[in-house]
Amino acid sequence: MNKKRSQENQDRQARLAAIQAQQRAGERKRSALIFGGIGAVILAIIIAVTLVIVNQVQVNRDREAAAAEPIQDVQEFPDVTFNHVEAPVQYEQSPPVGGDHNPVWTNCGVYTEPIPNENSVHSMEHGAVWVTYNPDIGQAEIDKLTDLVGSRSYVLLSPFPGLDSPVAASAWGLQLKVDSADDERLTTFLDKYIQGEQTREPGAACSGGLTPAGRAS
Secondary structure: HHHHHHHHHHHHHHHHHHHHHHHHHHHHHHHHHHHHHHHHHHHHHHHHHHHHHHHHHHHHHHHHHHHHHOOOOOOEEOOOOEEOOOOOOOOOOOOOOOEEEEEOOOOOOOEEOOOOOOHHHHHOOOOOOOEEHHHHHHHHHHHHHHHHHHOOOOEEEEEEEOOOOOOOEEEEEEEEEOOOOOOOHHHHHHHHHHHOOOOOOOOOOOOOEEEOOOEOO
8 A cells, every 4th residue: 555655656746747847848948939039139129220320321421422522513702701890791692602791690500580691601601501592492391401401500591582593502602502402412512511621710609699580499
């Protein structure tokens, strides 16, 4: 009788050990699946981030290469004056690309109303690019220009009533007029001429000056 009970106990222990071994194997399998899944997700994230970085590096290289080349249809005005004056100025170019200007510059940013020529010319002397648009181009085009300017520093964006093209980008002694906010030359113009070689006073501020009405950002 005792022998039979002993055998039964051994059998139960064997079955229990088998069940426990099976459970441990299942747990190891689940852990492997969980950690394998986590590893796959992490790997996918690493690959995605790497692709984004590589793509952005290539985009930056392409933009730098484009900015290093002459931009088609950019007009140059090398002989503009640069005196400080208090009186209004009659500029030869419209929008102006330089010349005598107010002692106070326009603070860089996005404006929904026209801004003073004389102060904005001073901003360009500090290395700003002034992007202007005919107010009749429509809100969709204006939104594209706002996105183009984005959070860039040393940029002015404003309407310019009477502008003879839909959009113009002006830097000190330089100007590009285009028919659409989608024109890729606008991006190249910004990349090339924000604080570019044409800047008369590199590093000078584009804040702490005049903030005209209509500033949006």
